Amino acid sequence: MEVEPGCDMYKEKEIWLDDEKRKEQLDKAANNAKTTFFGFQRVPRERKADRVLQHFDSVAQHYDFMNTLLSFGIHHLWKRSAIQMLNLAPNDDVLDVCGGTGDLAILAARHVIPNGRVIVYDINRAMIQAGLHKVAHKDIASCIRYVQGNAESISFPDRHFEAAMVGFGIRNVTNMKKGFKEMYRVLKPGGKMLCLEFSKPTFLPFRRLYDYYSFYIMPFLGELIAGSRKAYTHLPESIRMFPLPDELSALLMEIGFSQTTYKKLTNGIAVIHLAIK
Numbered sequence: 001m002e003v004e005p006g007c008d009m010y011k012e013k014e015i016w017l018d019d020e021k022r023k024e025q026l027d028k029a030a031n032n033a034k035t036t037f038f039g040f041q042r043v044p045r046e047r048k049a050d051r052v053l054q055h056f057d058s059v060a061q062h063y064d065f066m067n068t069l070l071s072f073g074i075h076h077l078w079k080r081s082a083i084q085m086l087n088l089a090p091n092d093d094v095l096d097v098c099g100g101t102g103d104l105a106i107l108a109a110r111h112v113i114p115n116g117r118v119i120v121y122d123i124n125r126a127m128i129q130a131g132l133h134k135v136a137h138k139d140i141a142s143c144i145r146y147v148q149g150n151a152e153s154i155s156f157p158d159r160h161f162e163a164a165m166v167g168f169g170i171r172n173v174t175n176m177k178k179g180f181k182e183m184y185r186v187l188k189p190g191g192k193m194l195c196l197e198f199s200k201p202t203f204l205p206f207r208r209l210y211d212y213y214s215f216y217i218m219p220f221l222g223e224l225i226a227g228s229r230k231a232y233t234h235l236p237e238s239i240r241m242f243p244l245p246d247e248l249s250a251l252l253m254e255i256g257f258s259q260t261t262y263k264k265l266t267n268g269i270a271v272i273h274l275a276i277k
């Protein structure tokens with residue numbers, strides 16, 4: 001069922017959810033409400049994971065290329081900056097939740113080689129497979145492993161990792177709070193959690209430009225190059241429903257993380273959150 005016309009999300013000028021609606025979404029997801037959102041579409045809760053799977057099945061082959069094209073290559077800088085903030089030590093074991101094609105894992109692996117391990121943990125096999133070639137025959141191959149699984153029930157024991165990270169993935173997890181709680185559980189005390197996610201640009205004229213780019217240019221390029229307008233409409237929609245940096249920090253503290261900090265990138269288009277167990 002589509003969101004009702006007249007709902008704030010459909011007002012052309014305010015496509016970003018307001019504070020109350022964002023909180024409502026977060027609470028509903030955490031409390032296992034019957035419906036949830038897939039982009040701006042309301043869907044039965046149990047259908048969301050399937051929709052997310054189909055979405056990433058449809059984009060997997062073009063995922064890396066489209067990321068670079070649509071962000072003008074800037075996502076590589078954001079990811080590098082995120083891994084620098086994580087300040088990994090040699091021998092650390094790191095979990096890359098929603099790891100997809102493994103960009104963050106590859107960067108992390110360079111810091112923990114030769115005895116550390118980085119696990120690319122993702123629910124979608126096609127996404128994992130699309131990234132395998134970036135690691136094969138490289139020196140880091142020996143320390144990267146792949147596990148297919150759901151971020152809401154991470155298949156690792158408690159207190160296992162020195163660091164856990166999630167890049168542009170937590171938005172897709174039906175119960176985001178559960179995902180973060182799972183990351184908390186698998187971290188060793190003192191372990192670091194990093195979340196790199198899209199957010200709301202702070203400078204209004206820039207935000208308007210970004211909105212135009214997101215809702216007109218991105219879907220057009222998505223259709224032209226990856227053959228899916230729908231997939232590249234879902235992306236900007238889901239970004240506009242995601243908690244703002246202070247709200248996400250509050251959620252992380254509620255879960256038990258401490259020393260939560262964040263850094264805005266490119267006027268807030270993306271944000272790096274860092275927190276300690």
Ligand SMILES: C[S@@+](CC[C@H](N)C(=O)[O-])C[C@H]1O[C@@H](n2cnc3c(N)ncnc32)[C@H](O)[C@@H]1O
Nearest residue numbers: 098099100122123124127150151167168169172
């Ligand atoms: C936008 S991609 C991000 C990939 C990668 N981290 C990056 O930064 O390029 C999001 C990934 O999250 C994965 N994902 C979505 N829901 C998930 C879940 N519940 N559990 C694990 N992975 C999930 C998708 O399969 C997809 O590979």
